[in-house]
Amino acid sequence: MNPWLPTAPCTPRTCAGHEGRMRGRPAAAALLLAGCACILAGALAAPFVPLLGAARRDRLIRRWAYGVVRSFGVRVRITGTPAAPDGNPGAPGTLVVANHISWLDIPLVAAVFPGRMLAKSEIRGWPLLGPLAARGGTLFVERDRLRALPATVRTIGAALRGGSRVVVFPEGTTWCGRGPGGRFGPAAFQAAIDADAMVRPVRITYRAAPSRSTGTTGRTGPAAGCRPAGHEGSAPAEHTAPAEHTAPAGAAAFVGDDPLLASLWRVVTAAGLTAEIRVLPPIPASGLPDRRALARRAQTAVANESANRPPESVHH
Template identity: 85%
Template structure:
């Protein structure tokens, strides 16, 4: 089996049900249009954003990505300290690694850590999102070509050595978020070791509004509506998200891991995976609520 093409047991029928309030069709359609308009605005504005300085461009990307998630009717909760180290001239970038549940993960992570995404080559053909990803410097990988893996590792390593922040979903595919998820593949971690970069793990979760009014969002039930799994068509997932009322996307920023610490890429991948999976480790002292 190709390790670059893991298979999750999650399916839209079994894992993507929404338990909670639903929006009516007119309100859901309005959110769908608003979300797509926000993505389109980002695609049209990308050439102008490229002319800005790095700091201003990152602030703009964060605000735009946050706006995309909110435009689809999903609240955002950021836990932890999202700032990446500034570093010095010539210092390597950071490898940001996260569990993978939904297409919403991409703007959600960008709202905290603007950087170059590693994505499957099929995303190039997605409407709106594909051209935007390409303009944003996404590193595309042909997952069905195992021979392309060493070149992908070299590309990630070069981006990290150049000071870029690279965002990777090491599970290799989406999982519904209701179980432990998949194993973190070690390939991208080799790039971090080669570049002597820092690894920054984050945990993503989606929750539906709790039944009791006034209960904090983090006490709600896992939101299957956000899951984009199996052979789920993108348009079906988009509609499921906008019709599910009371969704909250949470991203927990965990302590950085020096790539020089663990013995090899597999040990580094296991350490990052354990940090993301361990709920007791996902309680940083500072929280930012939106």
Template identity: 80%
Template sequence: MNPWLPTAPCTPHDCAGHEGRMRGRPAAAALLLAGCACILAGTLGAPFAAMLGAARREWLIRRWAYGVVRAFGVRVRIVGTPELPDGTTGAPGTLVVANHISWLDIPLVAAVFPGRMLAKSEIRDWPLLGPLAARGGTLFVERDRLRALPATVRTIGAALRGGSHVVVFPEGTTWCGRGPGGRFGPAAFQAAIDADATVRPVRISYRAAPAEHDTPAGAAAFVGDDPLIASLWRVVTAAGLTAEIRFLPPIPARGPADRRALARRAQAAVANESANRPPESVHH
């Protein structure tokens, strides 16, 4: 592992516990099979979805991603206005930046607005999810090769200039969600500046029932050297798990002085505890 890469102190043993209600093994196993079947259906159906028009394809991706989250037994709570500018009008796309807690973050964001994800290259080799991510236009980055970073910035910038919405988790690794999280790396924000794109901060959190208690649910955390199958099992055995995605006000890329200032501003918006207060929201 490159010593310059971001690392989190979170570990499965210390951070991934669940203090709420638990499902029995038969019900949890049924959800695990349902969730994997939903992912497999998306993998098999991706080539056919690619032949649809943009609007119908986006609608289908949203419904499928929402179905993945629900199939694993997780409710979805949307707070704020998720609409993004239409990238087909010739205007630049939007750089969507969010904190990173779990593999669930990816279908959760896609359930609200599909975009091109920036992901570590290792995900390409994951069963089911890897091939699906590649077919969905994911931009893969080799985290161990810092020399590849300028090329990654150029690729993101080109996608934004082409009207695509690009989803980035700028912490560079997952955190359990119980603390302030990691520092937002500035590289992707340089791409937004180069493309004159808007930055849309998004806060992701997971709550155990009752969600009103605002108790972080560690069962969703996918941190450290946690095996994927262990994380999947924790999610399906945790009853009453709610995923919340909160949309914060957009930030013009040309506003702050440079990419570091832009990254700090987006990080502050996502980390601001006042963003966790429960205004009017949508439950699914």
């Protein structure tokens, strides 16, 4: 098996179901249009964003990314230390690493840590998202070409040395979020070591509100597979976290050969869906002996951050 092309046992049929409250078709269709319109607005504005100063650009990207997730009907919970500008001029950037569950992960991380994403080359061809990713400085990689790996590591390292924040999902593929997930590949961590950069792990979790006897309930498919053996001042105001969001949400999972349109529809029809992102303490790349040790340290930090910890803030 190609180590640069990992596979997960998760499939749409076994892992991507929703057993909570459902939205009606008119409301879901309206959210789908709103979400696509928000992405389109970002694509149209992308050529002008580089003209802004770094601080204003970061604030704008965070607000837009937050708006993308919210426009699809997903609430957002952000906990942990807020993102800050990476170092001083001339200092290396930060390698942000996260577990990978959904296409929603991309705007969710950007709402906290806007930066250059490392993404598979197939995303370049996605409607709306592909051109937007390219304009945003995404680093595309051909995952099925092992020979491309050294060049990818050099590209990430150069971006980090230039002061850029680079976002990587080191599991290499999406997992449904109901189990421990995949192993963090060490390649990107070598780039952090080469650039003497800081590694910032984050944990992503999706929660679904349970069904209510007075509300509409439904199910978009089974979700029995892969079960287990997450603030920026410019973000919206904080609110008290509702206690109902306790069940892992399969509706957000974008796994296997799941068509993007099917995943979009599953997200907008799942009422009470909450995306949680928990920012974990930074890890100095220079503090560990090699890339494998650094990858294990980051993976352990993400895996040990319990998804059931009481959240500190909720953003509606």
